[in-house]
Amino acid sequence: MGEGILKDGIAAGRLAENQYVSNFADLHPPFVEHEAFVEADRCYFCYDAPCQTACPTSIDIPLFIREILTDNPLGAAETIFEQNILGGMCARVCPTEQLCEEACVREAAEGKPVKIGMLQRYATDVAMQQDVQFFTRGAETGKHVAIVGAGPAGLACAHRLSMHGHTVTIFDARPKAGGLNEYGIAFYKTPGGFAQREVDYVTAIGGISIETGKTLGQDFTLPELTAKYDAVFLGIGLGGVNALRADGEDADGVDNAIDFIATLRQASDLSALPIGRRVVVIGGGMTAVDAAVQSKLLGAEEVTMVYRRGKEQMNASGFEQDRAAAKGVNIRLWLAPKRVITTGGKVTGIELSYMALDASGALKPTGETTLVQCDQVFKAIGQTLASDGDGVAIAGGKIEVDAEGRTSGAKVWAGGDCATGGDDLTVTAVAQGRDAAESINRFLIG
Numbered sequence: 001m002g003e004g005i006l007k008d009g010i011a012a013g014r015l016a017e018n019q020y021v022s023n024f025a026d027l028h029p030p031f032v033e034h035e036a037f038v039e040a041d042r043c044y045f046c047y048d049a050p051c052q053t054a055c056p057t058s059i060d061i062p063l064f065i066r067e068i069l070t071d072n073p074l075g076a077a078e079t080i081f082e083q084n085i086l087g088g089m090c091a092r093v094c095p096t097e098q099l100c101e102e103a104c105v106r107e108a109a110e111g112k113p114v115k116i117g118m119l120q121r122y123a124t125d126v127a128m129q130q131d132v133q134f135f136t137r138g139a140e141t142g143k144h145v146a147i148v149g150a151g152p153a154g155l156a157c158a159h160r161l162s163m164h165g166h167t168v169t170i171f172d173a174r175p176k177a178g179g180l181n182e183y184g185i186a187f188y189k190t191p192g193g194f195a196q197r198e199v200d201y202v203t204a205i206g207g208i209s210i211e212t213g214k215t216l217g218q219d220f221t222l223p224e225l226t227a228k229y230d231a232v233f234l235g236i237g238l239g240g241v242n243a244l245r246a247d248g249e250d251a252d253g254v255d256n257a258i259d260f261i262a263t264l265r266q267a268s269d270l271s272a273l274p275i276g277r278r279v280v281v282i283g284g285g286m287t288a289v290d291a292a293v294q295s296k297l298l299g300a301e302e303v304t305m306v307y308r309r310g311k312e313q314m315n316a317s318g319f320e321q322d323r324a325a326a327k328g329v330n331i332r333l334w335l336a337p338k339r340v341i342t343t344g345g346k347v348t349g350i351e352l353s354y355m356a357l358d359a360s361g362a363l364k365p366t367g368e369t370t371l372v373q374c375d376q377v378f379k380a381i382g383q384t385l386a387s388d389g390d391g392v393a394i395a396g397g398k399i400e401v402d403a404e405g406r407t408s409g410a411k412v413w414a415g416g417d418c419a420t421g422g423d424d425l426t427v428t429a430v431a432q433g434r435d436a437a438e439s440i441n442r443f444l445i446g
């Protein structure tokens with residue numbers, strides 16, 4: 001163990017330089033050609049393939065796997081991109097173990113699905129490395145669509161609109177496009193600046209301009225956009241963060257997990273990034289797991305994830321939970337934050353209440369509490385819509401949309417995390433952005 005790991009409080013440089021490199025290396029190194037052939041050869045090319053049905057973007061999986069097997073990776077990439085223009089990112093971040101690979105007949109038969117995600121990455125990497133573009137911009141229609149949010153939903157929507165010949169301007173509040181692909185997804189899932197390369201690949205079709213540093217609600221309003229453009233798509237994600245509702249949560253050392261992850265993703269030198277010696281992460285979803293795992297990879301000596309219900313109710317998949325445990329994260333269940341303990345204004349611990357379900361099924365503190373010593377607390381208890389809708393109807397905390405992505409506002413569509421009907425995954429955001437673009441196109445040319 002290096003000395004740095006024992007530095008008290010929140011400190012940078014807990015590890016040796018080479019440990020940062022190995023800790024944050026690609027989670028799944030890509031297939032080489034031979035490995036891709038061997039894996040593709042395991043596919044049964046099923047009729048009515050269940051893997052395809054399980055894919056939110058309905059990629060023709062048996063077809064692209066057959067194309068890989070016949071040494072046609074570019075054909076495979078085209079098959080993937082036809083349905084999902086962010087197929088490169090989805091190959092890296094999709095929870096395939098809950099989607100296509102869970103449905104694969106080889107999973108049911110032998111517990112070893114075809115590695116569809118890895119094959120998708122192989123094919124899309126070949127096409128993107130060679131910068132092969134499969135789609136061209138449609139004949140100019142003279143229609144101009146505004147998109148707010150350059151995340152997966154906004155980018156997928158923009159690409160499809162450009163294929164139909166419409167001009168698109170994307171506005172994004174952040175300095176870089178990509179949404180959570182750039183600022184949220186764990187470092188080791190998408191290293192090497194892939195998110196920006198993908199933005200460039202998607203927008204290379206033409207007809208799409210991106211204006212960063214432009215915020216809806218500050219720099220312009222929705223009525224202004226609808227007055228100026230032929231249609232508007234909102235893909236603004238979930239920018240707000242739920243409060244802990246525990247005493248002392250404003251203390252120095254209590255941070256939003258999502259901000260920590262964004263800082264980590266933008267860091268040019270991971271050794272300069274401070275992290276607590278003992279870290280507690282409150283939450284049970286993907287953000288909590290990513291914050292906990294990356295805290296450990298930055299050299300935190302002890303990382304404890306605290307969730308108020310049981311393992312089965314956690315939003316993080318069994319796969320993600322196992323990954324956290326494998327990295328040394330201690331997951332503690334049926335505990336909720338009660339009070340952040342500080343000394344001299346700095347976090348030194350957290351008091352947690354034991355929780356249980358009462359006879360009516362409501363979650364209640366049992367009255368018993370416990371203390372965990374820590375220097376840093378990350379809040380990861382869910383993201384919220386950071387907008388009042390600016391005139392469009394909200395339902396259940398999200399922008400209400402119909403099956404085509406239409407909101408209650410005339411000429412306004414929405415998709416991705418900010419809209420109802422999704423499940424807060426990159427691939428669903430892509431599907432909703434793409435499908436909203438088809439609906440917008442029908443409206444514009446109707």
Ligand SMILES: Cc1cc2nc3c(=O)[nH]c(=O)nc-3n(C[C@H](O)[C@H](O)[C@H](O)COP(=O)(O)OP(=O)(O)OC[C@H]3O[C@@H](n4cnc5c(N)ncnc54)[C@H](O)[C@@H]3O)c2cc1C
Pocket residue numbers: 093094095148149150151152153154171172173174177178179180181184185186189214215216217235236237238239258261286287290387415416417418423424425426427429
């Ligand atoms: C920490 C974390 C890890 C995740 N890991 C995974 C994973 O491994 N796999 C997976 O499938 N999914 C993962 N997700 C979920 C996934 O990232 C999202 O579902 C997906 O990014 C949603 O895409 P989106 O386009 O709807 O929104 P976002 O990606 O959030 O993009 C929204 C964009 O809108 C911009 N914006 C917001 N408000 C405004 C405004 N008022 N004006 C202008 N622009 C605005 C933002 O700057 C942002 O660029 C993760 C999420 C988080 C938080």
Ligand code: SF4
Pocket residue numbers: 042043044045046049050051052061062065103104105106114116
């Ligand atoms: S379910 Fe599995 S074996 Fe069947 S087509 Fe899909 S990947 Fe191939």
